[in-house]
Amino acid sequence: MASPKKKLQGLVAATITPMTENGEINFSVIGQYVDYLVKEQGVKNVFVNGTTGEGLSLSISERRRVAEEWVTKGRNKLDQVVIHVGALSLKESQELAQHAAEIGADGIAVLAPFFLKPWNKDVLINFLKEVAAAAPALPFYYYHIPALTGIKIRAEELLDGIQDKIPTFQGLKFSDTDLLDFGQCVDQNRQRQFAFLFGVDEQLLSALVMGATGAVGSTYNYLGKKTNQMLEAFERKDFSVALNYQFCIQRFINFVLKLGFGVSQTKAIMTLVSGIPMGPPRLPLQKASREFTDNAEAKLKSLDFLSFTGLKDRNLEACS
Ligand SMILES: CC(=O)N[C@@H]([C@@H](O)[C@H](O)[C@H](O)CO)[C@@H](O)CC(=O)C(=O)O
Numbered sequence: 347m348a349s350p351k352k353k354l355q356g357l358v359a360a361t362i363t364p365m366t367e368n369g370e371i372n373f374s375v376i377g378q379y380v381d382y383l384v385k386e387q388g389v390k391n392v393f394v395n396g397t398t399g400e401g402l403s404l405s406i407s408e409r410r411r412v413a414e415e416w417v418t419k420g421r422n423k424l425d426q427v428v429i430h431v432g433a434l435s436l437k438e439s440q441e442l443a444q445h446a447a448e449i450g451a452d453g454i455a456v457l458a459p460f461f462l463k464p465w466n467k468d469v470l471i472n473f474l475k476e477v478a479a480a481a482p483a484l485p486f487y488y489y490h491i492p493a494l495t496g497i498k499i500r501a502e503e504l505l506d507g508i509q510d511k512i513p514t515f516q517g518l519k520f521s522d523t524d525l526l527d528f529g530q531c532v533d534q535n536r537q538r539q540f541a542f543l544f545g546v547d548e549q550l551l552s553a554l555v556m557g558a559t560g561a562v563g564s565t566y567n568y569l570g571k572k573t574n575q576m577l578e579a580f581e582r583k584d585f586s587v588a589l590n591y592q593f594c595i596q597r598f599i600n601f602v603l604k605l606g607f608g609v610s611q612t613k614a615i616m617t618l619v620s621g622i623p624m625g626p627p628r629l630p631l632q633k634a635s636r637e638f639t640d641n642a643e644a645k646l647k648s649l650d651f652l653s654f655t656g657l658k659d660r661n662l663e664a665c666s
Pocket residue numbers: 360361393396397398399521545546547548562563564565599
């Protein structure tokens with residue numbers, strides 16, 4: 347069984363994989379990226395090679411190198427580095443899981459294989475179990491993201507008895523809006539010390555009420571500080587302040603969702619806010635348009651999410 351080390355909690359940034367203009371991974375900025383998350387956003391956990399990190403668009407050797415870079419650069423700075431090792435091939439997933447253990451990662455996460463699909467819970471568990479067994483000392487997280495995998499097996503069902511099959515099972519990364527399913531995962535596992543990590547940033551407050559112990563998301567790369575303020579307000583039971591923060595964050599996410607928001611746009615926003623060049627995404631994704639970035643920048647400024655003295659006086663819709 348995995349050593350019951352520190353529980354993964356609080357905000358976890360779903361990391362972006364920085365790329366150069368010609369589509370190669372830009373390893374050279376990852377150290378700077380770690381410092382930015384810790385110092386500017388107060389985020390000390392990362393989820394590497396997931397959706398935001400374009401993990402499934404990288405080669406296996408690239409995924410290994412990205413994981414190594416985050417573990418190395420995060421040493422003594424980050425609390426936990428969790429590596430997503432899901433793949434369509436069980437062998438590749440096992441190789442990545444073993445590699446994560448060798449380099450000293452703090453945990454692994456796996457999503458459901460989504461081309462040749464597991465059609466029921468038992469088959470999916472068998473797949474996850476084989477991957478987890480390749481890294482028997484590492485905490486294992488299931489990455490539930492049905493809108494992208496097309497696997498609709500409810501997380502509640504999957505969690506039922508999961509530790510009997512996967513002794514290293516430590517938690518769930520729940521990237522879905524079904525709060526009934528999420529709530530039941532928490533409710534039915536109260537006796538267990540699982541981490542329940544919510545993955546829909548614009549709905550995090552509702553998930554905290556349901557018992558989320560943390561959150562993994564793309565926006566914590568650049569809205570980590572604001573979201574941490576929401577978590578702090580929730581902790582001290584100042585719910586109206588927490589709601590105010592959530593509404594503010596929603597105003598931004600709602601705005602960009604209407605423009606068309608995904609990994610490419612996350613890269614553009616993060617470049618703008620952090621000043622660290624994240625580069626373009628890899629095909630089949632397309633670079634965010636200039637128009638998108640300009641609109642996102644104006645919105646960030648109007649919400650006071652990006653320092654800009656010009657608007658401060660009018661403070662159109664600033665959040666505090
Ligand atoms: C579909 C998707 O990309 N969801 C994001 C959210 O953080 C999402 O960007 C945010 O809630 C805005 O909708 C995360 O759940 C993804 C994630 O954690 C990952 O990159 O692994």
